[in-house]
Amino acid sequence: MRFTWTNSATTPMKVKTLLSEHGVTRSLLKKVKFHGGAILVNEVPVLAIHMLTGGEQVTMVTPDEIGNDHLGVSSLPITILYEDRDYLIVNKPAGVASVPAHRLPENTLANRVKGYYRAQHYPNEVVHITTRLDRDTSGIVLFAKHHFAHSIIDHQLKEHAMRKMYLAVVSGQLAADHGWLDQPIGRAADSFIKRTVTPDGRASLTEYWVVKRLPEMAVVRVRLHTGRTHQIRVHFAAAGHPLIGDQLYGGPTNPAIDRQALHCMQLQFYDPFIEQDLTTFAPLPADLAQLINAKTAEQF
The missing domain is CATH 3.10.290.10 (RNA-binding S4 domain)
Structure with a gap:
């Protein structure tokens, strides 16, 4: 290139x-x-x-980036929200892991993107995933299509220059329409997966706005100012408002959704290759829409 x-x-x-x-x-x-x-x-x-x-x-x-055999190839489809020479932005469905991990099958988003690259005969087959989502969180995931683009995003992440917005449905009623959750997060002592608020954790900052108040729950728009594992889930659980469907953090179940009610809906970053801000939106998935609409109907 x-x-x-x-x-x-x-x-x-x-x-x-x-x-x-x-x-x-x-x-x-x-x-x-x-x-x-x-x-x-x-x-x-x-x-x-x-x-x-x-x-x-x-x-x-730059030389071509030859993919390695450690990442398998999947022919399962991906939903592309945006693509150019340098970046690929994908709408990840709930239930699909971002990358392979222990005991997870090789049909993750990264495997699917590698399969897409190969099908398109791209000279660069290395999969540079720059943002990740939990397996049961839906929404935007950003891939850099080469090493240079990846390093650009890494720098923006370190400088907190990237804007990531989520939509979540939390249990209970939040006292304020706008607020900050500012508590350090670290690994829970009794679990390899679970995180918790802990004094010796890493600094973590979450900002939220209430979009709609529903019976026994609230729809919130959330911005991450840091990027800790399970950050939104941990912060709202610690505040006494775990996400609907989030069994790991004590969220109440709901027949409309069988996962945590969390969706990455917007991503914005500066793209130096086109010299402008790039903003992408992911539509609300059906299960979250059903949860919100069902509760809205109950008000009437």
């Missing part, structure tokens, strides 16, 4: 400095140097320490 920039600087700089300013990491530069890539200045091959003086066209050519 080729990525090209024009050097607009008026003072001399090394090629690697310009590349770093555009998000190219040291690890990516090593791949370019040792695995068949190239750095070009005005289409002439150079080293990363080559000095630029201004006005040059700088191109980075």
Whole structure:
């Protein structure tokens, strides 16, 4: 793949400095140097320490990324919300794991995306999953289609620059229409899977807005300001309002839904390759819509 920039600087700089300013990491530069890539200045091959003086066209050519056999291929379908050269955004159904794990079959979203890449004959077969959802949480999952795009997203995640919005249905009635849940989260002592609020956990911040109040429950829009495992589920359970259907954290059951009532509905991040914010929405799944509509009908 080729990525090209024009050097607009008026003072001399090394090629690697310009590349770093555009998000190219040291690890990516090593791949370019040792695995068949190239750095070009005005289409002439150079080293990363080559000095630029201004006005040059700088191109980075990255090698193809060959998939490994550790990730199996699935021919099961995926629902694509957005795709371009650099990113693939998929609407994950509930009941499908994001990535393979112990005792989980190889029909995860990552396996399906690899199968899709192969069917499309993409030269890059490495599956770069950059955001993940619990198996029974539905909604948006972002894949980078190459190493460079992945490193861009990793940086935004570390800087908390990505905006992820969820829709959840929680039990009980929240006191405020808008609030913050700010408690550290760590692994529960008695479970490999479960998380809990604990003083020695990692800082975790969740913001919510009540969208609709229903009998014995509330529909909330949630923004994650940090990305801890089970963060939304843990924070609302600790606040005394576990999600409907969330058996792991004590949520009440409901015949309309057989999983936690949680859906990643919006993702927004800055895409430097197209030089604009990219915003994607995932429609509400049928079970969550049924839960909300059934409870709304009970009010009349």
